[in-house]
Amino acid sequence: MPRYLLRRFLAAIPVLFLVSLMSFAVIWLVPGDPAAAFLDASASQEQVARVREELGLNQPLPRRMLQWYGRVLTGDLGQSILLQRSVTQAIVERLPVTLSLAALALVLAALLGIGAGIVAAMHRGGHADRTVMTASLLGLSMPDFWLGLVLIVVFAVGLGWLPSGGYVPITESFTGWLRTMTLPALTLALVQTGFIARMTRSAMLDVLHQDFIRTADAKGLSHGYVVLRHGLPNAMMPILTVLGIIAGSLLGGAVVVEQVFSLPGVGRLIIGAIMSRDFPVIQGGMLFLAAVFVLVNLLVDLLYAAVDPRVRL
Numbered sequence: 001m002p003r004y005l006l007r008r009f010l011a012a013i014p015v016l017f018l019v020s021l022m023s024f025a026v027i028w029l030v031p032g033d034p035a036a037a038f039l040d041a042s043a044s045q046e047q048v049a050r051v052r053e054e055l056g057l058n059q060p061l062p063r064r065m066l067q068w069y070g071r072v073l074t075g076d077l078g079q080s081i082l083l084q085r086s087v088t089q090a091i092v093e094r095l096p097v098t099l100s101l102a103a104l105a106l107v108l109a110a111l112l113g114i115g116a117g118i119v120a121a122m123h124r125g126g127h128a129d130r131t132v133m134t135a136s137l138l139g140l141s142m143p144d145f146w147l148g149l150v151l152i153v154v155f156a157v158g159l160g161w162l163p164s165g166g167y168v169p170i171t172e173s174f175t176g177w178l179r180t181m182t183l184p185a186l187t188l189a190l191v192q193t194g195f196i197a198r199m200t201r202s203a204m205l206d207v208l209h210q211d212f213i214r215t216a217d218a219k220g221l222s223h224g225y226v227v228l229r230h231g232l233p234n235a236m237m238p239i240l241t242v243l244g245i246i247a248g249s250l251l252g253g254a255v256v257v258e259q260v261f262s263l264p265g266v267g268r269l270i271i272g273a274i275m276s277r278d279f280p281v282i283q284g285g286m287l288f289l290a291a292v293f294v295l296v297n298l299l300v301d302l303l304y305a306a307v308d309p310r311v312r313l
Helices: 002-029 034-038 045-055 061-073 087-122 127-141 144-158 174-208 211-218 223-234 236-260 266-276 279-307
Strands: none
Touching (some): 002 061, 087 127, 087 174, 087 236, 144 174, 236 266, 266 279
16 A cells, blocks of 8 residues: 555656646746836836846746756745745635635535436436436536626526625635635536536446346345445446546636636636736646646545555555
8 A cells, every 4th residue: 555655656746847847838938028017018128127137037948947946846936026925825825715615616516426427327218317417418518607607697696695706714704605605616516517427327337237236136125225335335436536537627627717706716816927927926826736636636546545445455
């Protein structure tokens, strides 16, 4: 088991290195001068040159890259050009919003998707199966931003049940946090629920035709108990794989959803940095999202070992 985890951890290091290298190269090779974006349109060339020197933008690109890697190894993601503060501090301040949004969305997507997939597998070819498959296809076809706007129109503007934006920290009020996070989390979850439902249905159908399921049914156990107690645990491996992939997708989707619902998260920070060409924030945000994605996959590998003892060997 420790050797298995060590191999998975070592395999994640090249991934983070390549992501950081690609993000650095793409960002600093795009047209535009962040020093000019930092100043107003009336700034002179001398002022722009002075800002470029202060920010280190007049140094060769390879040297800037090596300096950035040196800082990253110490946990320093650099200084924001426009915020005039540490990128690490800016990300950490907004981290609870993004992580709580992604976590709540993942829980909702898992509950809805796995439940719908089990129902579809138990009623294969029936009305429930066709309904779940049709709904899952619709969910996969809807963009995040469009679904978010629809939910705002229905539940915030029309019914007035939930707020259309804003954020209340969970430390201040759990009820307020839940009210402000329900629509954004539901927006992310509904798009991914169809994917989970289809994978759960496929995995459950493979398991429900196994001999041990027929034996449990023959013993007189209720079919629902057999499905949940014996069928679902044996179908969890592909479902866990999908959940790991979706967790990373939720972080990417949070970038758009945070803009729609005015949530002060990491995604909105990155969008603002892109609009203002604050390259250190963009680099740090992309590296952070990649690191979280890798961490989630490591956690999924741990769950593999917990669900299937053969993985430990």
